[in-house]
Amino acid sequence: MTASEDVGLVLVEDRGPVRVISLNRPHVRNAIDLPLRHALAEAIEAADAEPAVRAIVLTGTGGAFCSGGDIATMTRAPRHETTARAQAAQRIVRALWHTPKPVVAAVEGPAFGAGTALALACDRIVASGEATFATTFTAVGLAGDMGIFSSLPARIGAPRARQMLMFGSRTSGTEAGVIGLVDRVVEPGEALAAALEDAAVLAAGPPLALGVIKQMLAGEARHPLAVLDLEIRNQTMLWDSDDFAEGVTAFAEKRRPVFGAAADQES
Structure with a gap:
């Protein structure tokens, strides 16, 4: 792999031992459709399999982390038709959780629904103070997936997670730092640089x-x-x-x- 490789829906760039994986659908604020689910899982699995990669940074292009699932691609369907779609989302989370390599999320702009779940699946979250987190699944009659029922209460406790999931209210990056939803809060536009800084420290670890x-x-x-x-x-x-x-x-x-x-x- 070259130092920088464009794979369409996902951008992949190596910065020394740190691989940066970027969601690349800026026209919809990196909303996740089915092709992106597959591309992102493949990119994470490839980083896991590459010995030269010692840490991973996950981010989004165009000033947004991920605005959630792409609702424009969703229609009512029976369970046997949607199971594969749900499993494709879980493949991403399994890849993030199963790799022994540290994964740092760099969050700018919105991290809604699946975007919040995606950030929470990482080992460390660095967010702009002006980033926005919201578990907006109930807005379309859903409850949540991508591991959020494990990762969210582990971060902020079950009572607060229950309220966040039920109300779908928005939480700024600054507030997210206060309640423990994220690990480091930085100035707007600095999330990626700070995440790379942290990832370099982790990449040098055992x-x-x-x-x-x-x-x-x-x-x-x-x-x-x-x-x-x-x-x-x-x-x-x-x-x-x-x-x-x-x-x-x-x-x-x-x-x-x-x-x-x-x-x-x-x-």
């Missing part, structure tokens, strides 16, 4: 350990004793890794560790 952190915090709540068992399994695996050896050596030599050397050599 990839195996970051993948374990994602795995341990994903999915359903576990019994505390099960968590202890998983911690032992993962920590002992990491103890026998090149990254751990490099970290200990760098500490002794009083220098910054260079993680992922083995992965870089394999690529």
Whole structure:
């Protein structure tokens, strides 16, 4: 892949070890139709499969993150006809959750409905203070998908998530930072630069350990004793890794560790 590649509905650009994936339907504020669902999932899966990519930034073109599902492409249909469409949306979320690589969302402008869910599926959200989040599914008689019933309450708690989903009210990027919906709030127009800054820090981190952190915090709540068992399994695996050896050596030599050397050599 070249440093910058235009795949139509999705733009893909590599900035060192960070891959930037941009939704590219600016004429509809990056609303998600069925072709975009497939293209975005494929782009995320390709980034996951590329050893040289150590972190991913997800954003949108034209000053918008994602205005939600493209309602103009939606009509009433029986369940057996819409299941594939819903599964295509879930494929995106599964790709974001399953990759061990950190994913940072850079949000400018609207993140409505599926746009909010898409941002929430990422590991870190950097948003402009003037960005707007809204779970607008009820406006068209829907409840929500793309993992939002897991990711939203995990971020802001079940009571607040219930109100946000039921009322569909709008939340500014600034307010989203206050309630914990996003992790970093920046000036308008600075979300991508800030996300790239954060992604570069993550890309320099130990990839195996970051993948374990994602795995341990994903999915359903576990019994505390099960968590202890998983911690032992993962920590002992990491103890026998090149990254751990490099970290200990760098500490002794009083220098910054260079993680992922083995992965870089394999690529």
